[in-house]
Amino acid sequence: MGFNCGIIGEAGLQFFGKMTASISHEIRNVLAVLNENAGLLEDLVLMAEKGAPIDRERLKTLARSMGKQIHRADGIVENMNRFAHGVDESAKRIDLHESVVLLVALSGRLADMRGIKLAPVYTKEQILITTNPFFLENLLWCFLDFAMEAAGKGKALGIVSERDERGARLRFTGLEHLAERDTDAFPSEREKAMLEALEAGFSFDPKAGEIVITLPEKICR
Known part of the structure; x- marks a missing residue:
């Protein structure tokens, strides 16, 4: 094995860290959107408890938005999993x-x-x-x-x-x-x-x- 294992090992750790940090930022962005939607959903519940009519279209919009973010998060985690398993063999x-x-x-x-x-x-x-x-x-x-x-x-x-x-x-x-x-x-x-x-x-x-x-x-x- 004639190549420089030390340099490759150091580069690999830096690469792994950089990609993991980027992935974590993407996940945090998804969580931020979900948190915002959860807040809006809570507002709708409070309004309904006070007798306001339920805005069904708004509920549908929130559900679609949350579903989209969950699908996005699933893709991010799947890529992270594939990336992590790259070191297996x-x-x-x-x-x-x-x-x-x-x-x-x-x-x-x-x-x-x-x-x-x-x-x-x-x-x-x-x-x-x-x-x-x-x-x-x-x-x-x-x-x-x-x-x-x-x-x-x-x-x-x-x-x-x-x-x-x-x-x-x-x-x-x-x-x-x-x-x-x-x-x-x-x-x-x-x-x-x-x-x-x-x-x-x-x-x-x-x-x-x-x-x-x-x-x-x-x-x-």
Whole structure:
């Protein structure tokens, strides 16, 4: 095992902490809306106790709003569960599309804060590879974080997963300002260690406005 486990371990903890913090913010936002709706519901009950007619339409609106937030919370917790179980196995057969779906779900709030719209593109066929799920999510986040600073005027950042002769590749597209980014400083030793652990490669194409990550069909470690 020639890659730097110390750097990867530290990066993994930072990544786990960042994503967990973001997820907790999303859950708190859901709870805030539910709390507001509960307050409105309590007001309606008090008004009814004083003899006011029950506003059925308002009750329906509150019920729909609360149901929507519960559905939202269920999705957040499901993604958190998938993310947490990414550390269960050091090598696992996964669908790259599903990894991108999880990446978009985890980083959506962070992208919104930077005014970035993530635009994943999926093919109909599965792209199955054997890799370390957690290392892969960490690596993809690091490259996405870098790519978001190079997004073009429309702030739309494409994420394209597809097959290639080596196994699979993932392209970050729409990076109109990639040529202005410091590609000498990135990837850093942290990302290089993850690339080595995943036996992955990368390339920058400022002219096309793309970053490409290549992944083997199966890691050998």
